[in-house]
Ligand SMILES: [Zn+2]
């Protein structure tokens with residue numbers, strides 16, 4: 001029998017998205033890490049517009065097929081998690097861990113493969129990082145991610161409920177670690193477990209050795225395990241962005257959308273992870 005995801009799980013992601021956005025936006029307004037002048041609303045508007053476009057296109061193209069593939073895996077008992085009778089709580093924990101490991105790998109591939117980097121660099125070209133930066137991903141990257149995830153669901157045997165819960169956790173943690181806030185001394189112990197604002201700020205640095213580090217999405221330990229972890233002094237501010245996309249023309253909605261078409265710089269093509277050094 002095919003199990004349907006309960007209604008609360010379907011509504012969890014949009015509800016958590018709006019609630020987390022409201023809480024973090026308020027926190028950033030009252031006590032920002034970096035004080036910004038004008039343009040906060042325009043910056044947010046562009047990032048949210050990109051996100052709305054992604055949401056609509058993904059809903060039309062991948063929503064039904066993702067549910068269908070998860071049900072197929074369940075009915076046919078395909079995938080790693082369907083081998084043996086794993087108890088539900090353990091199965092759930094494993095599903096979250098495996099999905100998160102896949103996201104670490106996928107993020108790393110986005111830095112290592114020039115074709116994928118063309119789209120992913122839009123996320124990194126953001127000159128000011130805040131909660132809305134968490135939604136700033138190019139549609140091409142999102143489509144590629146959704147397509148590959150179908151294979152991951154089949155391979156791992158992920159159930160729809162597990163996927164919905166993982167996605168809800170990701171949206172909350174991603175907004176949290178992009179927020180223009182400081183956790184002060186709490187950041188250090190917390191980042192042993194999850195990706196914190198300080199941990200992810202390093203990933204948005206324009207210094208390439210830092211850009212090519214800290215790929216984890218939910219749990220931070222993947223970077224420690226695979227040697228891609230990078231930190232620096234707590235107080236040193238991070239200069240966000242990419243040198244190639246600093247001009248104002250890249251800050252418009254149109255500029256953001258056409259970023260994948262811009263040719264790669266020589267060093268982006270010559271070195272894996274778009275240039276190990278700088
Ligand atoms: Zn990245």
Ligand SMILES: [Zn+2]
Nearest residue numbers: 123178200204
């Ligand atoms: Zn980011």
